[in-house]
Amino acid sequence: MTLSLKPMTTTSFVTEVVNVDLSQPVDAATASALRAAINQHSILVFRGQTIDNDQHVAFSRNFGDLEIHTVKQYLLPDYPEIIALANRGENGTTPIDNGGAYWHTDISYKAKPPMGSLLYSLEVPPEGGDTLYADMYAAYDALSDAMKENLEGLRAVHGYEARFSRMGEGGKRPKLSAEQLAEVPEVTHPIVRTHPESGRKALYVNEGFTLGVEGLPLDEGRDLLDALNAHATQPQFIYAHHWRAGDLVFWDNRATMHCATDYDTRYARTMHRTTIQGDIPV
Ligand code: OGA
Ligand code: MN
Numbered sequence: 511m512t513l514s515l516k517p518m519t520t521t522s523f524v525t526e527v528v529n530v531d532l533s534q535p536v537d538a539a540t541a542s543a544l545r546a547a548i549n550q551h552s553i554l555v556f557r558g559q560t561i562d563n564d565q566h567v568a569f570s571r572n573f574g575d576l577e578i579h580t581v582k583q584y585l586l587p588d589y590p591e592i593i594a595l596a597n598r599g600e601n602g603t604t605p606i607d608n609g610g611a612y613w614h615t616d617i618s619y620k621a622k623p624p625m626g627s628l629l630y631s632l633e634v635p636p637e638g639g640d641t642l643y644a645d646m647y648a649a650y651d652a653l654s655d656a657m658k659e660n661l662e663g664l665r666a667v668h669g670y671e672a673r674f675s676r677m678g679e680g681g682k683r684p685k686l687s688a689e690q691l692a693e694v695p696e697v698t699h700p701i702v703r704t705h706p707e708s709g710r711k712a713l714y715v716n717e718g719f720t721l722g723v724e725g726l727p728l729d730e731g732r733d734l735l736d737a738l739n740a741h742a743t744q745p746q747f748i749y750a751h752h753w754r755a756g757d758l759v760f761w762d763n764r765a766t767m768h769c770a771t772d773y774d775t776r777y778a779r780t781m782h783r784t785t786i787q788g789d790i791p792v
Pocket of ligand 2: 616
C-alpha cells in the first residue's frame with residue numbers, strides 16, 4: 511500500500527498519515543513504509559483513530575519490542591506495555607497531570623533508550639494540554655561550525671533523578687524505590703548522535719534527564735547543556751501538537767524532544783503511551 515502523507519510543517523519534521531486505520535493489522539509493506547516515514551519525518555500523526563489496548567500494542571510491535579516503563583504505578587494493570595498518562599488515573603494507576611512538562615526525550619536515562627513512542631489520546635481538554643516537539647536534526651544543523659566541532663566526542667550524563675537534582679523539583683514524577691533506581695543507573699550518551707537509520711546527526715541532550723557533561727566541571731557542563739537546550743527550543747524548531755481525542759502521534763526519540771504544556775485540570779486528560787525499544791546511541 512502507498513502511504514498517503516500530508517505535511518504538517520514546512521520542513522519534513524511532521525507529517526500526517528491519512529490512510530491507515532490503526533485498528534486493523536498493517537501488512538508488511540505498510541509497516542516498512544511507516545518505518546521509512548518515521549525515519550524521514552520524525553513525527554507521524556494519525557487522526558480519528560479508535561483503537562483498544564490490544565490494537566495499540568499490536569500496531570506498536572510493528573516497530574520493535576516494547577519497553578516496560580520503570581515506574582510501574584503508571585502501567586495499566588493488564589497491559590504493562592502501556593503507560594497511562596491519565597490525570598484521573600485509570601484502573602488504579604497513579605494520576606499524572608502534566609507529568610512531562612519539561613523538555614525531555616523519553617527514557618534517555620537508559621543505556622539503550624527507546625527509538626520511538628506512540629501516544630494515543632482518549633480524552634483531552636478543550637484547550638491547552640498541547641505537546642511541543644523540537645526537531646533535533648534541525649537544531650544540530652543550525653549550530654555554528656565551531657560549536658559542532660566543540661561538541662564532537664563529548665558525552666552527556668543522563669539520569670532519571672536529573673530533574674530533581676538540577677531543577678530542585680521533579681515535575682510530578684514520583685521518587686523511585688531503591689529497586690527501581692537500581693534499574694536506572696546514570697549513563698552517558700554522545701551529545702551529538704548519528705541516527706542509526708537516516709544517518710543524519712541530531713542533538714541528543716534534554717532538560718529533563720541530562721545532568722552534566724563527562725569530563726567537564728559540573729557548572730561548565732550544565733552551562734553548555736542549558737545553552738543547547740535554549741538553542742534547540744527556539745520557535746523555528748518547534749511543532750505544537752494540539753490534541754483531539756482519537757489522535758495517535760508516533761515520534762522518533764532519536765531525533766526529537768518533547769514537552770507537555772498546562773491545561774485546566776478540571777478537565778479529564780487520558781492518554782496511553784507505548785514505547786519501542788531502541789539502540790545504544792552512537
Ligand atoms: C509522553 C509525554 C506529554 C504529554 O507521553 O512521553 O511526555 O503532553 N507526554 O502528555
Ligand atoms: Mn515523554
